[in-house]
Amino acid sequence: MTIKTCIFDAYGTLFDVSAAARQAATEPAFAQIADSWATLAQDWRQKQLQYTWLRAVTGAHDDFWQVTQDGLDWAMEAAGLQDQTELRQRLLDLYWELAAYPEVPAMLRALKDAGYETGILSNGSPKMLAGAVESANLGDTLDAVLSVETVGVFKPSARVYDLVGERFGTRKSEVLFVSSNGWDAGCAAGYGFVTAWVNRAGEPIDRLPWRPAHVLTDLQPIPEIAANA
Structure with missing residues (x-):
């Protein structure tokens, strides 16, 4: 894979x-x-x-x-x-000015330097996401910012996850999807993505038919996970 x-x-x-x-x-x-x-x-x-x-x-x-x-x-x-x-x-x-978590800029830069395509897939509206990305100075490390407003339904609808393949042309198994929401990571795993749950709060795993492949406490390991998935 x-x-x-x-x-x-x-x-x-x-x-x-x-x-x-x-x-x-x-x-x-x-x-x-x-x-x-x-x-x-x-x-x-x-x-x-x-x-x-x-x-x-x-x-x-x-x-x-x-x-x-x-x-x-x-x-x-x-x-x-x-x-x-x-x-x-x-x-x-x-x-509109939310701070990025401390490890985010270096993590995204490491992914870009390693040749990965990167993007956001969010419930956020396009204007909200643009404001957050600009405020956190992350624009040069993201290839795309995808909003559910394109399809008019929130996660975890499969129509939202479909946006990734439509934008990048990748197969589901070629996508590492990362979320801090256990339900999002679980549902994306059911969709077919390789998933990582950033469980910063140490919460129990959601009881769903699907589970994330990786459970992390922060985003620092993401480049290594992508390389070894």
Whole structure:
């Protein structure tokens, strides 16, 4: 088996989705979340994902920016912050500037130097992804940024995973797909990709019919995995 293309989920995989709440919590204007930002970030992310699944199942698609706002509104109400309009706007603004995880730039550069094609496959809308890639200065290490908006349904629809072959012309077995979401890595394995789950939080593996081939704590091993897959 030869890997030719390395594809990454974006949010939580390359970009730290907790960074917006963590940054806001350090700013004097938003001291009210100084001790609770981690719970706010976790609830925001969980609802964001849940709403993508529900929209995919029901066919009620909307873009990821709307889903992101809906998830934040739920999380803020759960925290008793629903009237904090300035905080809400600050969190949304910061979401366009999410930091990449520390190992990401060097990992992507190593893949490019080794001759692999690289790309993002994300639920994110094209504008959101462009903003994140630009903010993290990753543009020169990515060959493509693929959004589910092309097909109008969220992961884990096979129509989303199909975008990789359509763009790169690779067979499923030639793709290493990397995600921080266990369900995404599992479903992509069922689709036929070689998959790696970046399990930064040490969570149990999802009970699905398929399992990722590799489970990692960060992205540093990806070039070696690609070379030996």
